[in-house]
Amino acid sequence: MTPVRTLAAFLLVAFAATAQASWYDDYDEGLAAARAGNWSVVVSKMTSAIKGRPNEDSKARTYGSIFINYHPYYYRGVAYLNLGRYQQAIDDLEYTKGPGPENLGSIGELLARAKRQLAAASTPEPEPVRPEPRPVVTQPAPAPVQQQPAVPQIDPVLRQRAMSTLGAAKQKLDAAQQRRAAASPQYTRAKSIYDDASLRIGSAKSNDDLNAIIGMAENAGDLAELAMPPSAPTPAPAIATAPTPTKPSIVTDVVLDDYKRQLRRALQNYFNGDFDEATRDFSELTRKLPDNGWIWAFLGASQYSQYAFEAEESYRTKALQSFRKAKTLRSWKGGLPEKYFSRRIRRAFNGQG
Numbered sequence: 001m002t003p004v005r006t007l008a009a010f011l012l013v014a015f016a017a018t019a020q021a022s023w024y025d026d027y028d029e030g031l032a033a034a035r036a037g038n039w040s041v042v043v044s045k046m047t048s049a050i051k052g053r054p055n056e057d058s059k060a061r062t063y064g065s066i067f068i069n070y071h072p073y074y075y076r077g078v079a080y081l082n083l084g085r086y087q088q089a090i091d092d093l094e095y096t097k098g099p100g101p102e103n104l105g106s107i108g109e110l111l112a113r114a115k116r117q118l119a120a121a122s123t124p125e126p127e128p129v130r131p132e133p134r135p136v137v138t139q140p141a142p143a144p145v146q147q148q149p150a151v152p153q154i155d156p157v158l159r160q161r162a163m164s165t166l167g168a169a170k171q172k173l174d175a176a177q178q179r180r181a182a183a184s185p186q187y188t189r190a191k192s193i194y195d196d197a198s199l200r201i202g203s204a205k206s207n208d209d210l211n212a213i214i215g216m217a218e219n220a221g222d223l224a225e226l227a228m229p230p231s232a233p234t235p236a237p238a239i240a241t242a243p244t245p246t247k248p249s250i251v252t253d254v255v256l257d258d259y260k261r262q263l264r265r266a267l268q269n270y271f272n273g274d275f276d277e278a279t280r281d282f283s284e285l286t287r288k289l290p291d292n293g294w295i296w297a298f299l300g301a302s303q304y305s306q307y308a309f310e311a312e313e314s315y316r317t318k319a320l321q322s323f324r325k326a327k328t329l330r331s332w333k334g335g336l337p338e339k340y341f342s343r344r345i346r347r348a349f350n351g352q353g
Contacts, residue, residue, distance in 0.1 A: 023052025024062040027072055031102055034075050035200075042079035046072040056097050059309050065185045065273040067309065071100040077114075078104045086118035101193065101219070103212040155207050162201060162210045165217040169194050172224035172343075179339065181227035185273050190223035222308045225342040228271055259288065263295075270302055275309065278302040293330030296322050301336075301345045308344070316348075323352040 030045030049072045053060065060070035077092030093111045104110075173194060176187050197216040204210050266281030282299035289295055300322030307315035326332075326349075336346045 023049045039079040039082045046076035069100040081114050086114045089114040158210045162213045165214050169217045169221040172221045176224045176227040180229045184227040186223045187227035190220045194220040225344040275302045275305040293326045296326035323349045
């Protein structure tokens with residue numbers, strides 16, 4: 001058996017994880033209460049979540065390869081603000097790093113509102129000024145004016161954009177199903193976010209509601225593009241070691257054994273969505289196999305997936321550098337294979353000269 005075929009036999013990925021209810025269940029219930037405006041429940045659930053996991057994280061692992069955007073102090077601060085507990089709201093909003101999956105307003109605006117309310121509550125009411133007595137003049141009673149209910153102002157263009165963004169996310173979910181990625185954690189999370197955004201579009205009452213829906217739909221689309229079949233076979237990178245015809249092939253297997261184990265672990269992390277670990281493993285492999293274009297391509301894909309999750313520009317810069325390196329080492333006819341890389345990653349790869 002040739003080294004390439006031997007290496008390919010080790011590249012099947014399998015992963016399963018279970019977890020008992022924990023802090024993230026309290027967090028999910030707190031999010032549901034925030035959507036419904038049940039602020040007392042939000043305070044209770046987010047406080048319980050903080051006791052289980054006090055540190056916020058835009059990519060907090062719950063179990064296995066499931067990650068969530070975890071910012072409990074943000075939602076508890078919003079709840080305190082709506083309950084009139086302004087100092088506690090200020091404390092949480094100054095501590096939080098940002099909103100989680102539900103954007104209930106910018107931190108700056110919420111803080112300013114809480115401080116205004118706290119200042120107003122702390123300022124004593126001025127003494128009323130006694131009016132000078134005036135002669136009583138009988139005036140005819142004015143006709144009652146019928147008050148018109150206030151109608152929220154919603155930009156129709158923004159609503160159309162929200163609908164279009166939801167449509168684009170649905171297409172990406174359908175594409176993930178077609179490539180048999182519906183069992184992946186990325187698809188599961190993307191479908192959950194999309195369903196939530198679809199329910200909220202019908203009850204949107206302000207432009208802020210529509211902007212939040214647009215953000216959710218874009219996030220769902222990005223995750224759907226990252227979804228891959230959990231057990232998809234992976235290509236066997238060609239190892240830059242030419243076998244000597246006079247030596248038995250078993251010797252080649254022994255020489256490449258360390259590389260095969262490390263490559264299998266790196267690919268398992270990549271297809272399971274553990275992109276931090278995959279980036280670490282592929283980076284180490286590039287030092288051992290610097291002339292292998294496949295290794296550089298998977299390193300770039302892992303780094304670009306980190307960028308998609310965390311919106312950290314440094315990850316994108318590193319990914320594009322890795323893609324350029326991969327192109328110098330290999331001729332990619334048609335670009336990266338569709339069955340191993342999402343469309344978003346292939347588009348970023350093709351854009352590098």
